[in-house]
Amino acid sequence: MANRFDVRSQPGFGTIAIFTFALLYLPILALVVYAFNGSESLTVWGGLSLRWFVAASQNDAVQDAALRSFIVAIWAAGVATIAATMAAIATTRVAPYRGLAFKYAFINTPLMVPEIVTAVALLIVFSRVKVWTGYSGLGYLILAHTAFCIPFAYLPIRARLESMDASLERAAADLYATPWQAFRRVTLPLLRPGIIAGFMLAFVISLDDVVITEFVKSGGQDTLPTYMLGQIRRTVTPEVNAIATAFLALSILLVTVFFFINRKKA
Amino acid sequence: MPEPAVPQGKRVAIEARGIVKEFGQGAGSLRALDNVSVAIRENEFFTLLGPSGCGKTTLLRMIAGFEFPTEGAILLNGEDIAGLPPFKRPINTVFQSYALFPHLTVWENVAFGLQMLGRPKAEIASRVAAMLKLVRMEELAQRRTDQISGGQGQRVALARALAPSPKVLLLDEPLSALDYKLRKEMQIELKRMQHETGITFVFVTHDQEEALTMSDRIAVMSKGRVLQIGAPTDIYDKPADRFVADFIGESNFLPATLLSLSSGVARVKLASGAEIPATVAEGLVPRESVTIVVRPEHARAVREGGQVSGRVENVVYFGTDTHIHVALAGGGTFIVRQQNSRNGVAGFQVGDAAGIEIAADAAQVLRD
C-alpha cells in the first residue's frame, strides 16, 4: 500500500508549489509585521505597536489621498459598470451582426495597451485640454479611470449574461412583458450578481492604479498609491507599511467578497 | 376507424399563409420554410411533426412572434399579426427548456403574465390558484423553480402559459426532457388539460408515436415544407408521400404500373405480375409507373399463394409480434409483421419459401 502508484503526482512539484506559496506570502507578511513595529527604523524591531497606524491616520496628506482614491474609484467604477452593463447587453447572446467584433475589440483595447503607453498618451492630450479649458479638477482622473475600468466591469457582466438562458426573456415577452418590463423584471434581477462583481472588480482596479494616475493627476491630486510611490522614494518609515497594510486589508476584503459572490453563482 | 375529433367546419383559430422564411441573405441564405400554409382550427390539438431541422420550430416561433416571416402572413382569427411583437399576441408558449424564471417562485412564475397584463390582484390570486390546481402543483407554490423536478417544472411551465387564457397555446417539444414513463403520463395530462381548458394547442415534436397518440390533426414537415396534413389515422394509413410513409411507422415500398384509375382507387400491376387495388390520395394525378406503400401489419406471410413471393431472409422476434423479412424474387425486401399468439410464432424459418398476401385496400399510391 505504501508504494501505491499515484498517476497524478510528479516528483518535486509539491516542493516547488510550497516554495511558490511561501514566495507569494512571505514578503507581504514581512510588510505587515513591520507595520506593527514600535521602532523608528524598518530594520530594528521595537516591539508591537500601533503608533504608525495612528501616525498615518492623523497625517493630513494620507487622509486627503485616501479620500481622493475613494471618490475617484466610486465614480469611475459606477460609471464604468453602467456603461459596461449596457454594452454587455448589446454584445452578448446575439446573432453575429456587423460591428459586433469591432465593439468587442474596442471595449477590450484598454486591457491590451501597456499602461505606461496609455498614461503618456493621456498626459499629452489632457495637458493640452487643461490649458484650453482652465479646468484641472478630478474629472480627468475619473474619466481616465472609467475608461480602463470598463473592460474589467464588462468581463463578469458578460460572463453572467452568457450563462443566462435567452429563452427566459423570450418567455417574458411571450407573457406580455414589454421589452422594458422584461429587462426590469427578468434580465436585471438575474444579472445582479454579475453587475455587483463587475463593480467591485472595477473599484479594486481603480483603487490600485498607479501609473495612469501618476501621469494624469494635476498638482496636489495624489491618490493613495501615488502618495505611497512618492514616500517609498524618500526615507522610509514604517508609516508607509501601516498605510500599505490598511490598503492590503481592504483589497483582501473586497477580493474575498468578490470570490464568494462569483462562487455562489456557479 | 374513428373520425377526427374536430368536426369539419369549425372556425380557424390561427393560420399560416404562404410562409417563406430565409435566414441570411444572397447566395448563402438558407430557406427554412418554403411556402408553408396551415390552418389550425379552434379547440384543436394540432401537431407539427418532423425531423430536426425541418422548420417546425421556426414556424412555431413565428406564430409566437420570435421570428418574422420573409414572406406570407400569420392570421389570428383572420387578422394578420405577423408584425406584432410577442407581448402583444394572445398566444403563449411552453418552452422546450421550460424557461422558468429562476429568481421567482412557482407562484410568481404563474402570476407573471397576468401581472404584465395589469390584472387586479384578486383576479391574479384566484387565477393562479386555479392554474396550480389544474396542474396539481398547489403544494409547491412557494418553492423556487430550481428546487423542483423536471416533471414539476413542466407542469409549472404549462400553468404559466395557460394562466393568461391565451387563444392559442404553443408547445415546443415540451416532453423531450422527461424520461419515458413521465412522458407517457404527461401525454395523457396534456390531453386532459386541453379538453378542460378548450384552448387550441399547437404541439411540436419529432416523436411520431407522441404525435399519433395525442393529436387531432398532424402536419408532417420535411425540409421546410408541409408534406401532408391529416388526422393520425389518415397519416398512418394513407401516407401521401414516401417521406411520410418512411418517417411514420415502417413501410414496404413496391414499384408498380398504373392500369386504371376510378374515384380515388387505382388498379396497379406489381413486378410479380399480380394486380391489386391501391388508394390514391386526393388531388394526386399518378403517372404510369408508381410506387405503392404497404404497412408491415397490413400483409401476411403465407406458405403458398400471395401477390408477391420470395424467400425468408430473417425472422426477428419482438415479444408481441414477429417481423419476417422476405427477400422478394424480383429484388428488394418485404417486411411482414405478425402478431404472436400462445401457439407460438408464425413458424417460418430462414430459407423457407414464402408468399405475401396484401390485405384489400392496404396499398397506397405515393406522390413521387
Added chain:
Amino acid sequence: MGSAADAARRAESETTRRRWLLSAPALVIIFVAAIGPLFVMLAYSFMTKGDYGDVKPIFSLDGWFSVLLQRDIFDDTLSLADANLIIMWRSLSLSAITTAATLILGFPTAYFIATRPRETREMWVFLVTIPFWTNLLIRTFAMQQVIRNEGILNSLLMWLRVINEPLPIMYTDWAVLFGMVYVYLPLMVLPLYASMEKLDFRLVEAGYDLYAGRLAVLRRVIIPLVKPGIVAGSILVFIPSLGAYVIPRVLGGGKTMMLGNLIELQFGAGRNWPLGAAMSITLMAVVMIALLFYVRNAARAGGGHG
C-alpha cells in the same frame, strides 16, 4: 405579403439602432480616454520637439530616428543610440527571463493545485487570487523590504553566515527581476491552472499504460495538453513585464531603467515628447505582435481540440 417583410426589416433596423445606442457610452468613454489619445500620440511622434517639453507643429522624423540612433552634437554624425538600445535590450531580456522563471515556478504550482481534492482546490486558487488582486505597488514595496541591504534576505543570509557583507541587490537588474517574478507569478499560475483543471487524467493513465515513465508522461502527454495555458500564461507575464514601470522605478532606481522608465524620462527631464511618443508606439507594436501570436495560437488550439 410586403407588410411582413417590412415589419421584419423595421424590427431589424430598430434592433441595430438600439444596440449601437446601448454600446455608445462605453465606446465613447474608451475612445476619449484610451484609444483617441493613442492617435494623438502617433501624430506627436512625427512632430518637432518643443524647447520646454510639448511639441511644435512642424513635421519631423527626429523622434523616430532617435529611438535607435543619435546625432553627434559636434559633427552631426549618426551613431547607434547605445543608451536606448541597452535599455530596450534589458526590457526584452528581463521580460523573457521573468517569463521563463514564472513558468518554472508556476507550472508545478498550477499542477499541484489541479491535483488537490476538489474541496481544497478552491482554497489554493483563492490563495493565488489574493496577491493577484493586491496592489502592485504594495507588492513591489514588500519585495523591496525583502531584498534591501538591511532586509530579510540579507539578514537571514548573514545570520546563517553564508555572507559577511550584505549583498547589494537593490538597484540592480536582479532586483528588477526578483520584483517582476514576484509580482507577475499569479498571472502565470492562474491561466495554467485553468487549462490543467480541464486535464483528463484518464489520458495520463493511458500514457502510463503504454509504458511511458513520469518524465515521458509529463513531456509527451501533460505539456502538449496544457499548451494553451502555457501560451496564455507566458503572454500574460511577458506583456506587462515589457511595459513595466513601477517595479523598475522602485527597485531599479535610475541605473536599471526599463522601456517604461525611458518613455517617462522623455516626458520629464528629457523633454523630448516626439521621442517618447515614438518609443511608446514601438512598445505597443511589440505588445501587439506578441498578442497576435497568442491569438493565432489560441485559435489553432481551439480548432484542434474542437
